[in-house]
Amino acid sequence: MSFAPGELPAQFAQHNLNIDRIEDAGSWSSKRYNVGPQCIEPVYFFNVEHENTTPLLRYMKWGVTPKWASQKPQRLSTFNARYENIERSKIWSHCLDHRCVIPIEGYFEWKTDSSKNKQPWFIRRKDQKLMFLAGLYSITSDGKYEYTIITREAPKQLEWLHSRMPVVLEPGTCDFDNWLGLEDPNWRKLSGLLKVHEKDDLEWYQVKKEVGNVKNDGEDLVKPINQESLQGFFKKEETKPVRSEVNDSIKDEEEKNSLSQETGTHSHQEPVIKKEEKDIKESPTKRRKNSTSATPSLRKKQHAITDFLGK
Template sequence: MSFAPGELPAQFAQHNLNIDRIEDADSWSAKRYNVGPQCIEPVYFFNVEHECTTPLLRYMKWGVTPKWASQKPQRPSTFNARYENIEHSKVWSRCLDHRCVIPIEGYFEWKTESSKNKQPWFIRRKDQKLMFLAGLYSVTSDGKYEYTVITREAPKQLEWLHSRMPVVLEPGTDEFNSWLGLEDSNWAKLSKLLRPHEKDDLEWYKVKKDVGNVKNDGDDLVKPINQESLQGFFKKEDAKPTKCGAGDSMKDEGENDFASQETLTLSRKEGVIKKEEKDIEESPTKRPQSLSSTTPSPRKKQHTITDFLRK
């Protein structure tokens, strides 16, 4: 998040959202353009205190640790939750009454242009206000807060870029308020609140490939590398047809749907989400071997950047 904790209330006010207080923010919660899994980022949710509903902003670790893995030295965590799997996975069943939204300024998505070339694009709101992603959070046995981002199929306007997208909720709508509401954790009702983003309020443009290197940071990572707009992109596509879109990015969509983990990497200033999707199996004996790799501690300011939406 490129905004310091003290700057966020003003950003939320642009959406007519109040923040009662900000919790667990420290000197590490500074401005950053690249944010990866295991990092600490702000999460907005409602809490009941003294019989009153209180809107809180709490800094949480990105990645929910499955209960069966909580005692292991190298604890795998799920950075994203596939919409289609939430109802059937025990990983998420304990999180349904802990719903939240994650404020971001935008996200990165990588488009495969050839077998050896991928181009990052940056997606944000046209008015450059904060976006709010639907998420779930949990509290570990030692009292630490963790969150995950929910994704589902991309809308038609972004299918050319990738087949999936984080779920966006608009402040002030019934969907936003009901998602954060505390009354019901029935997934049959909640799932109807999470729809593909069909509004024409987003823009996107190409950015430098430096965003793929964990050592790189700075506002130049979210600046366009040229003046190519959405309209310009499609004009080129019409003039010279190319093979792009869902067909290029869905090759793993049907593989190991339950056993792979889906990962989404956020970054802000004009924010970033970089995604790598694989689902996670509840059984520790069946989870992907790649999850056993260690991840750096956010307190050491080592931000992990994954390949975006690579399953």
């Protein structure tokens, strides 16, 4: 999150959301553009205080520690919760009554090509407002807060990038309000609120591979790559000098070759150009040979006249 805690209320207000207070911000007030598991980030949820529902924003660790797990480091990937497994997995059984949304500016996804090269992409809203992802949070035995993000299958518009994506909830909708509600947790009812994101409100572009290490940070990590190089390429094309032509026939021939190149037919282009260049180089030589070949004929005529007059 690149917004400091004090800047978030204004961002929430764009979605008509209120924040009663922000908890555990502490030293996490600095802006971050690259966030990964185990990082501390803001989470939005409802709480009951004095019989009233209070909207809170609390900074929590990304990744849930199962209640039954020991204090030793776990190898479980609990920073994401698969929609299909939530009801039958005991990892999330104690979280169903602790529902939340995670505000983000966008998220990274990696695409692997046929050469097994990985390229990161950044997905965000077209209007660049905050996105809200459905999540669950947990409170550890020592009072620490942790959260996970719920994922399900990706919509058709993003299947080419990855088969799954986070579940997005839109503020101001019944799904958003009911997900954060404090009713008795019933997964059969709750699961109907978490739909595949079919709205055409997202955009995506390639970013630097340095985002793969959460130690790297900076605004340049969420900016599109190759933008400057593309602009430079088109600028060079526009200022490319035009070669002067020797005569009209060569100019006409080059125009024909240019048309052939645009349609993808290159086979005869190079031989034609070489032939024309050869004619240009050889024509002066041929003219010189023709001029010297006329000299013996003139000398023969002069000798014939001299011999005639001598007689």
